[in-house]
Amino acid sequence: MGIEVVVEGLTKSFGKQNIWRDVSLTLPAGEVSVMLGPSGTGKTVFLKSLIGLLKPEKGRVLIDGVDMVRSPEKDIYETRKLFGLMFQDGALFGSLSLFDNIAFPLREHTRKKESEIRRIVMERIEVVGLLGAEGKLPGEISGGMRKRAGLARALVLDPQIILCDEPDSGLDPVRTAYLSQLLIDLNAQIDATMLIVTHNLDIAATVPDNMGMLFRRELVTFGPREVLLTSDEPVVSQFLGGRREGPIGMSEEKDAATLAAEADRTTPAASRVIVPQLEPSPGLPPRRAVARRRERVMRMIDALPPAARSAIRETYARDAATATVTAPVAGGGA
Numbered sequence: 001m002g003i004e005v006v007v008e009g010l011t012k013s014f015g016k017q018n019i020w021r022d023v024s025l026t027l028p029a030g031e032v033s034v035m036l037g038p039s040g041t042g043k044t045v046f047l048k049s050l051i052g053l054l055k056p057e058k059g060r061v062l063i064d065g066v067d068m069v070r071s072p073e074k075d076i077y078e079t080r081k082l083f084g085l086m087f088q089d090g091a092l093f094g095s096l097s098l099f100d101n102i103a104f105p106l107r108e109h110t111r112k113k114e115s116e117i118r119r120i121v122m123e124r125i126e127v128v129g130l131l132g133a134e135g136k137l138p139g140e141i142s143g144g145m146r147k148r149a150g151l152a153r154a155l156v157l158d159p160q161i162i163l164c165d166e167p168d169s170g171l172d173p174v175r176t177a178y179l180s181q182l183l184i185d186l187n188a189q190i191d192a193t194m195l196i197v198t199h200n201l202d203i204a205a206t207v208p209d210n211m212g213m214l215f216r217r218e219l220v221t222f223g224p225r226e227v228l229l230t231s232d233e234p235v236v237s238q239f240l241g242g243r244r245e246g247p248i249g250m251s252e253e254k255d256a257a258t259l260a261a262e263a264d265r266t267t268p269a270a271s272r273v274i275v276p277q278l279e280p281s282p283g284l285p286p287r288r289a290v291a292r293r294r295e296r297v298m299r300m301i302d303a304l305p306p307a308a309r310s311a312i313r314e315t316y317a318r319d320a321a322t323a324t325v326t327a328p329v330a331g332g333g334a
C-alpha cells in the first residue's frame with residue numbers, strides 16, 4: 001500500500017518572492033489527489049519540495065518518519081526511492097529507445113540482472129499500453145505515447161508515492177480521457193499514493209479522491225473531492241467554470257472594483273454537476289483506496305461544509321444502490 005505524506009506549515013520563497021506559505025495537508029495513503037491552481041502558483045515547486053529537491057524555509061514534509069526538508073541528506077535520498085516521478089514532457093533521453101529509457105532507473109539504482117530488468121520493463125510497458133513500441137526512439141512516437149513512457153519509467157522501482165506534473169499537457173481530449181483511465185487503473189493495480197498536478201478540468205472532475213487548490217500564495221482548500229467541487233469560493237468557481245470573471249487575471253490578480261462588477265455574473269456552486277469518479281477498467285481489481293477513503297471521509301463528514309456533506313452522502317447512497325443491483329444473489333450461482 002502507498003504511504004501517507006504529511007505536509008505541515010510549509011512556506012517557500014525564492015529570495016524576496018514568496019511562492020506559498022503555511023501549506024498543510026495530508027495525502028492519504030493509496031488515494032489519488034489532484035492539485036489545481038492557476039499558472040505560476042507554485043504547483044511544480046510544491047512537488048519538488050515533497051521530494052526534497054527544493055527546500056522550503058519553514059515547515060515539514062513527513063514520509064515514514066523522515067522530514068524531506070530537514071532530515072539528513074542520506075535519509076532523504078533513501079526516502080526519495082519510494083517516489084515515482086512523471087514530468088510534463090516525459091523527460092526521456094532522446095537518444096535511448098523507450099526500453100532503455102524505462103530501464104534507466106533500474107540500471108542506475110539497482111543491481112538487478114538484465115533478464116530481471118527486461119521482465120520488469122516489459123511488464124510496465126504493458127501496463128501503460130506501449131507493447132510493440134519499446135524499440136522506438138522518443139522522437140519517433142506521439143506526445144501521448146511519450147507521456148505513457150514517462151509513466152512506465154516512473155513505475156519501474158515499484159513506487160509507493162507517484163507524483164505527476166501536468167500529465168495531460170499537450171494531449172487532445174481523447175488522449176486525456178485515456179490517460180485519466182490509465183491513472184485510475186494504475187491506482188487499482190499498485191495502490192500507490194498519487195498526487196497529480198493539472199489544469200485539466202476533466203481529470204480534476206473524474207480522477208481524484210481528494211482535491212486541493214493553490215492560489216494567492218496559499219492553499220485555498222484541500223480535502224475530499226466533493227469539498228472543492230461544491231465550493232462557493234470565487235477562485236474555485238472561476239477555475240472550475242473556466243471563466244474570465246473572477247479573481248484570477250491574465251497576468252495578475254484583479255482589483256476589488258473589477259471583482260465587484262463581475263460578482264453577479266458568476267455561476268453558483270449549486271448549479272455544478274458532480275460527475276461520478278472513474279472506476280478501474282473491467283478485469284482489474286477494485287481500488288483498495290475506495291473503502292479506506294470512505295471510512296476516512298465518514299469519520300470527518302460532520303466537519304465538512306453542508307454542500308460537500310450532501311454530495312458525499314448522495315455519492316455513497318448511489319454506490320450502495322448500484323452495489324445492491326449488481327451483487328450476485330447468495331447461493332444462486334450454478
Ligand SMILES: Nc1ncnc2c1ncn2[C@@H]1O[C@H](COP(=O)(O)OP(=O)(O)OP(=O)(O)O)[C@@H](O)[C@H]1O
Pocket residue numbers: 014019037038039040041042043044045046
Ligand atoms: N528554482 C527557482 N528559482 C527561482 N524561482 C523559481 C524557481 N522555480 C520556480 N520559480 C518560480 O516559482 C513560481 C512558481 O513556479 P511553478 O513552476 O511552481 O508554477 P506552476 O504552478 O507549476 O505553474 P504552471 O501551471 O504554469 O506550470 C514562478 O514564479 C517561478 O518563476
